[in-house]
Amino acid sequence: MTRSSKTHHGSGRPLEAVIDVGALKRNFSLLNERGQGANCVAVVKSDGYGHGLQGVIEALPEVGQFAVATANELDRLDSELLSGRSILILEGFFDLYEPERIRQLGFCVEWVIHSHWQLELLESSPMQSTAGIRVWIKINTGMNRLGFPPTDVPQVFRRLAQLSTVIVLGIASHLACADTPEAGLNQQQFDCFAKCHAILVNSGYDNICEAGRLRRSLLNSAGLLQFPQYAFDQVRPGIALYGALDSTLHQTHGLSPVMTLQTRLVAVQQVWAGDRVGYGGDYVATEDHCVGIVAAGYGDGYPRQVSTRTESAGTEPYVLVKGQPCRLVGRCSMDMLTVDLGPTADCDYRAGDSVELWGKHLPVDLVAGWASTISYHLLTGVTRRVPRRYIDSLNPVNQGAKNC
Secondary structure, eight states: OEEOOSSOOOSSOOOEEEEEHHHHHHHHHHHHHHTTTSEEOEEOHHHHHTTOHHHHHHHOTTOSEEEESSGGGGTTSOGGGGTTOEEEETTOOSSTTHHHHHHHTTOEEEEEEOSHHHHHHHHSHHHHTSOOEEEEEEBOSSSOSSSBOGGGHHHHHHHHTTOTTEEEEEEEOOOSSTTSTTOHHHHHHHHHHHHHHHHHHHTTGGGGBGGGOOEEEEEOHHHHHHOGGGOTTEEOOOGGGGTOSOHHHHHHTTOOOOEEEEEEEEEEEEEOTTOEESGGGOEEOSSOEEEEEESOOTTTTOOGGGGGOSOBTTBOOEEEETTEEEEBOSOOOSSOEEEEEEEGGGOOOOTTOEEEEESSSSOHHHHHHHTTSOHHHHHHTOOTTSOEEEEOTTOGGGTTOEEO
16 A cells, blocks of 8 residues: 655655754854853854855854865855955865965965975965965874974974964864863873963964964864863864754753754555565564655765664664654665554554654754764765755744755
């Protein structure tokens, strides 16, 4: 038996990522307040963590500075959108000509310098003709990813002091274990950062910085929520801005999910005890019941591995159908999921019924746990074929007014 809805008339495939810009604004306000006066940089790398780069920037006119990983993330943006505001490039430049190219596009940019080869580019003659390169110096305080060794930092500043076209802003680093506040590495990194700052100031290198002040930037999302006493001059919240840091942590601080990935049932099938569902026939019905076919799959960014797990943290993977949890059955395919809608006699579901894959009522962190990954992976993995629809819970009149 197949059930369909005669009253459901869509304008295309029903899957969409609904982006609540009202929640985004509230989250930024809370994080900005948490920074205690530090410049709060909104990190919008990887297409705004999957929320849409342009849409996120347009939603936050009060933000004075955004951050992306690389300069080519700006290529799809009109510089007018960022008029009067600046961009922090977290991985810095990759060749001699990138700073000039970005300047000619009309963007006001600050670069993070983390390696000796970048310093050598700054010292090379073509770069000398590029005016006003604003830089932060990244220090490896213990994460052992990017950053100058602490012992090299005074030498780096000595070399920068010789470059008249370079404007030094300050020092930065990144916490490896901020989401685990009891980790000993946190204090080691705090101490290392403080020692580097003290050495530079005592050596007079703050005098080569803009306005004669050596700024400091250390905290990411978890760092800002766990250790606000180290906010210093600049903080860089990313995932927390989108309300998708560890669900317990973000709820504690009043942060709200910004993205809801939602769709609808496209069909309801009856299966009998012994029937198999999906590729490979992995799922075998133990009783007669109804199965819902959900318009979403791994081709949209829903993690396939969720459907191959039985449970995580004692909870079987599920989606919300009309607000009710319905467990996944069978394999997730490229375009569809299948879910258990319960016994045939009690089935009250139809094609066209709403399905929440993650969002306001089903934390993305929980879904990520089922997939043995993190929320960042899921949010940035929502594919281009999924439209983003922007609503504003602070101004319901504008709901649904913008799509991209």
